[in-house]
Amino acid sequence: xxxxxxxxxxxxxxxxxxxxxxxxxxxxxxxxxxxxxxxxxxxxxxxxxxxxxxxxxxxxxxxxxxxxxxxxxxxxxxxxxxxxxxxxxxxxxxxxxxxxxxxxxxxxxxxxxxxxxxxxxxxxxxxxxxxxxxxxxxxxxxxxxxxxxxxxxxxxxxxxxxxxxxxxxxxxxxxxxxxxxxxxxxxxxxxxxxxxxxxxxxxxxxxxxxxxxxxxxxxxxxxxxxxxxxxxxxxxxxxxxxxxxxxxxxxxxxxxxxxxxxxxxxxxxxxxxxxxxxxxxxxxxxxxxxxxxxxxxxxxxxxxxxxxxxxxxxxxxxxxxxxxxxxxxxxxxxxxxxxxxxxxxxxxxxxxxxxxxxxxxxxxxxxxxxxxxxxxxxxxxxxxxxxxx
Amino acid sequence: xxxxxxxxxxxxxxxxxxxxxxxxxxxxxxxxxxxxxxxxxxxxxxxxxxxxxxxxxxxxxxxxxxxxxxxxxxxxxxxxxxxxxxxxxxxxxxxxxxxxxxxxxxx
Numbered sequence: 001x002x003x004x005x006x007x008x009x010x011x012x013x014x015x016x017x018x019x020x021x022x023x024x025x026x027x028x029x030x031x032x033x034x035x036x037x038x039x040x041x042x043x044x045x046x047x048x049x050x051x052x053x054x055x056x057x058x059x060x061x062x063x064x065x066x067x068x069x070x071x072x073x074x075x076x077x078x079x080x081x082x083x084x085x086x087x088x089x090x091x092x093x094x095x096x097x098x099x100x101x102x103x104x105x106x107x108x109x110x111x112x113x114x115x116x117x118x119x120x121x122x123x124x125x126x127x128x129x130x131x132x133x134x135x136x137x138x139x140x141x142x143x144x145x146x147x148x149x150x151x152x153x154x155x156x157x158x159x160x161x162x163x164x165x166x167x168x169x170x171x172x173x174x175x176x177x178x179x180x181x182x183x184x185x186x187x188x189x190x191x192x193x194x195x196x197x198x199x200x201x202x203x204x205x206x207x208x209x210x211x212x213x214x215x216x217x218x219x220x221x222x223x224x225x226x227x228x229x230x231x232x233x234x235x236x237x238x239x240x241x242x243x244x245x246x247x248x249x250x251x252x253x254x255x256x257x258x259x260x261x262x263x264x265x266x267x268x269x270x271x272x273x274x275x276x277x278x279x280x281x282x283x284x285x286x287x288x289x290x291x292x293x294x295x296x297x298x299x300x301x302x303x304x305x306x307x308x309x310x311x312x313x314x315x316x317x318x319x320x321x322x323x324x325x326x327x328x329x330x331x332x333x334x335x336x337x338x339x340x341x342x343x344x345x346x347x348x349x350x351x352x353x354x355x356x357x358x359x360x361x362x363x364x365x366x367x368x369x370x371x372x373x374x375x376x377x378x379x380x381x382x383x384x385x386x387x388x389x
Numbered sequence: 390x391x392x393x394x395x396x397x398x399x400x401x402x403x404x405x406x407x408x409x410x411x412x413x414x415x416x417x418x419x420x421x422x423x424x425x426x427x428x429x430x431x432x433x434x435x436x437x438x439x440x441x442x443x444x445x446x447x448x449x450x451x452x453x454x455x456x457x458x459x460x461x462x463x464x465x466x467x468x469x470x471x472x473x474x475x476x477x478x479x480x481x482x483x484x485x486x487x488x489x490x491x492x493x494x495x496x
Contacts, residue, residue, distance in 0.1 A: 035455065037474070047399050061399070123456060135436045135449025142453035150428040151402045153392040154450065177394045223447040224436050 008113030013041020015300025015315035016119035017069040022319025024076040035085040040066030122258035122301035131217030136225025140255035147177035155251030167255030168197035278304030288321035294375040313345035409479040426472035442488035
């Protein structure tokens with residue numbers, strides 16, 4: 001049996017929740033699915049206060065924003081399925097969902113969504129060096145989950161690789177949980193993230209090694225991490241022989257950026273663009289957050305790695321646009337709401353980091369206008385139109 | 390020394406979940422009911438979850454969100470269980486996985 005919904009949203013992080021809320025508020029029957037035990041995405045591991053204006057929840061900690069959104073979604077009659085993984089999307093707007101049931105069993109559902117919003121987020125990049133597979137080497141996000149969600153330290157002595165905002169914030173949060181961050185290693189000549197986060201790390205006295213990288217993770221008799229060998233790098237980021245030094249540690253965390261999770265948009269043959277500033281290949285979208293395929297919308301990190309507050313605004317735009325496509329909002333209403341959220345999202349794309357992201361996003365919108373112009377109803381697979389079923 | 394966070398400046402880390410006992414490679418380990426199995430093991434200082442099939446190299450926590458499968462173990466006799474997204478239940482039997490079966494298991 002195929003279930004029918006107006007809107008199927010994949011991913012219950014900030015983008016997916018916001019999209020589901022907006023569509024449901026306009027009167028759509030919305031199903032929101034997420035593979036985790038809890039809705040809220042990565043907001044629940046973000047224990048720091050957000051920046052920006054009050055409209056962007058400044059001064060509020062990530063997990064409180066998560067709680068607010070989940071409450072709002074529930075109150076707006078969004079149907080939420082947790083432990084439910086979208087394992088495929090098919091022509092004719094069908095989503096296959098594997099749902100874990102109360103008794104531990106699994107059931108596969110097919111849901112037809114008049115519109116689909118893919119808010120699948122991003123995954124962590126890895127850095128490979130000798131010994132990178134040893135127990136004790138992990139993603140910075142993994143370490144953040146352990147301390148902030150599960151309240152267990154991943155180790156006592158941490159070497160952090162990467163000084164973008166994730167590297168800086170997670171270093172600080174590991175210290176808040178009682179870990180010792182013994183080194184912050186960054187290949188670039190200077191720290192990558194915001195100065196305000198970097199200052200906290202500096203004040204805490206964490207040794208910072210810019211122009212350095214990790215060349216090897218050393219192991220103990222069982223093979224677990226016992227140290228990190230770091231070395232200075234040249235201007236091509238190659239380790240300079242003779243500059244190696246060993247830092248004893250039991251954990252190495254990798255904060256080397258994120259990349260959008262695009263399997264589902266690729267399955268739908270959504271046109272993509274390569275934008276390094278946004279994390280790599282991303283599905284192209286228009287001002288409605290609609291992809292090259294009619295009725296398939298995207299929002300959040302899945303369409304360019306930015307920030308939770310950006311994901312929220314993009315989600316709201318996608319939700320409004322989906323409701324408009326369903327005829328649930330008048331054109332006038334929908335356009336004014338979308339403009340309101342576009343102004344808010346672009347206000348977040350300022351400053352040296354934001355401006356680069358703004359330029360990349362404008363490039364995506366412009367390429368869409370030139371190459372696709374209007375979303376196409378058919379999904380072309382291997383040159384054959386397979387939209388009809 | 391336990392790796393559980395006892396005090397935190399921001400978070401309320403008081404844990405009122407029931408303490409249960411699970412068996413890990415034949416030995417009893419204290420765990421909090423409902424937490425991911427991986428967290429219980431880490432808190433008890435157990436960092437190796439499995440060994441690779443060909444080269445028998447150790448693997449442990451890597452992504453913590455059910456994506457990478459480096460933390461899979463044999464749980465209640467079933468291999469390839471992602472311990473980072475599987476909640477603890479009283480009396481669970483957890484074994485280090487070697488290749489596709491428990492370490493030292495039948496060949």
